[in-house]
Amino acid sequence: MYSSATSPTPTATRTALRPPGAAAGRPGPKQVPAPSRPAVPRGADGRTTDARGQAARTALGLRGPESVLPVGARIPGVRPGDGRLLRPPMRPGQPGAPERIDPAALQTPAVRAALAGVARICPAFTPRQVLREGSRHILVAGTIGRAPVVAKCLAPQAVRSEYFEQLVADFHHEVAVYRAFVRHRPPVRLPRLVAADHDRCVLVMERVPGRPAARERHPVNAPTPGEVRALLTAVRTLNLWRPPTDVFQPRMDYQLEIARYHSVGQLTDRDAGDLRGLLHGLSHTPLQLCHGDALLSNMLLAPSGPVLVDWEQAGWYLPGYDLAVLWSVLSGDTAARRQISQLAQSGGTLARDAFLVNLVLVLMREIRLYDVPGAGEEQRIMIRRLYDDAALARRAVRAAVGTR
Numbered sequence: 001m002y003s004s005a006t007s008p009t010p011t012a013t014r015t016a017l018r019p020p021g022a023a024a025g026r027p028g029p030k031q032v033p034a035p036s037r038p039a040v041p042r043g044a045d046g047r048t049t050d051a052r053g054q055a056a057r058t059a060l061g062l063r064g065p066e067s068v069l070p071v072g073a074r075i076p077g078v079r080p081g082d083g084r085l086l087r088p089p090m091r092p093g094q095p096g097a098p099e100r101i102d103p104a105a106l107q108t109p110a111v112r113a114a115l116a117g118v119a120r121i122c123p124a125f126t127p128r129q130v131l132r133e134g135s136r137h138i139l140v141a142g143t144i145g146r147a148p149v150v151a152k153c154l155a156p157q158a159v160r161s162e163y164f165e166q167l168v169a170d171f172h173h174e175v176a177v178y179r180a181f182v183r184h185r186p187p188v189r190l191p192r193l194v195a196a197d198h199d200r201c202v203l204v205m206e207r208v209p210g211r212p213a214a215r216e217r218h219p220v221n222a223p224t225p226g227e228v229r230a231l232l233t234a235v236r237t238l239n240l241w242r243p244p245t246d247v248f249q250p251r252m253d254y255q256l257e258i259a260r261y262h263s264v265g266q267l268t269d270r271d272a273g274d275l276r277g278l279l280h281g282l283s284h285t286p287l288q289l290c291h292g293d294a295l296l297s298n299m300l301l302a303p304s305g306p307v308l309v310d311w312e313q314a315g316w317y318l319p320g321y322d323l324a325v326l327w328s329v330l331s332g333d334t335a336a337r338r339q340i341s342q343l344a345q346s347g348g349t350l351a352r353d354a355f356l357v358n359l360v361l362v363l364m365r366e367i368r369l370y371d372v373p374g375a376g377e378e379q380r381i382m383i384r385r386l387y388d389d390a391a392l393a394r395r396a397v398r399a400a401v402g403t404r
Contacts, residue, residue, distance in 0.1 A: 210302030320355030
């Protein structure tokens with residue numbers, strides 16, 4: 001959020017790739033895949049996608065804000081900001097000194113609109129730095145008193161996007177997840193919720209010190225072995241947590257996903273049949289709470305340990321979904337992939353089969369994201385690597401079906 005079998009031979013010299021259009025702040029033509037949920041899903045707040053999307057389309061300025069303070073948290077009281085950028089007094093070289101303020105970045109129309117939404121629920125918020133200004137979200141780091149926070153808002157450009165309703169539904173879901181975590185604290189570190197405005201799509205949370213485990217979706221340089229172990233431990237700790245079943249909802253319709261990739265030719269008839277066969281055997285397997293977008297860029301390496309951010313896709317999945325996401329992006333780290341495969345198989349045959357189903361669908365999504373017209377040579381290398389990984393996953397699925 002701030003600063004969604006045998007592995008192939010790593011290529012040490014490849015350049016980090018981002019999805020098409022990421023560098024320009026615009027999503028590529030396939031950057032936001034079609035919804036992978038049931039036709040009328042319900043989020044953690046119990047509202048349908050249609051209801052949430054319609055509320056937000058007229059919103060981003062209608063109803064009054066709601067504020068939620070994290071359990072046990074204390075935000076120092078300060079006088080409301082008057083629009084000026086204030087610096088709390090700090091000695092030179094003092095740890096935690098604020099970033100250099102860029103007035104120009106804070107004065108763009110999109111950022112000013114976002115800050116107006118933040119001011120409704122946090123009048124004392126003082127902006128310090130624009131962390132991201134994209135076509136989907138705007139992130140602004142700032143302070144409330146001396147407490148560092150981050151404000152996340154839906155970008156004004158998203159209103160004109162064909163995926164507007166899905167983006168709003170995901171934002172509403174993330175707000176609901178953070179509120180659920182206030183009542184049911186997970187066993188992993190995550191930013192504490194400070195305030196949220198559901199209808200205007202504004203979220204203010206604690207800013208955790210640390211650096212992203214990677215800044216690219218498919219990083220060239222993987223984290224160190226020790227960092228990979230810490231990240232896997234955090235993910236597995238979350239996956240084994242069992243909150244009340246009514247707090248979160250299933251986030252993927254597996255039959256629908258298989259049918260979608262089959263209809264566009266990414267899965268053959270045999271692939272679709274094999275996956276449905278494994279799913280039939282997993283019909284009584286308990287679902288697992290997953291982050292849903294366990295990319296390295298959504299994990300911070302903080303002094304106190306890994307911190308998971310960006311919870312838009314959190315919910316119930318077949319076991320091993322987060323591990324499948326990590327396996328798909330760690331193509332240059334054979335040791336990490338081997339460790340992930342061992343973790344996936346440690347739960348037995350059913351856990352292995354669930355991991356393989358997840359892995360094939362995740363790789364299909366990555367291929368759909370990268371395999372677009374006009375790809376350069378570096379991106380074509382990534383596409384070939386993804387197709388090789390998908391072939392490995394297909395063979396593993398066929399082997400698993402043959403042993404049933």
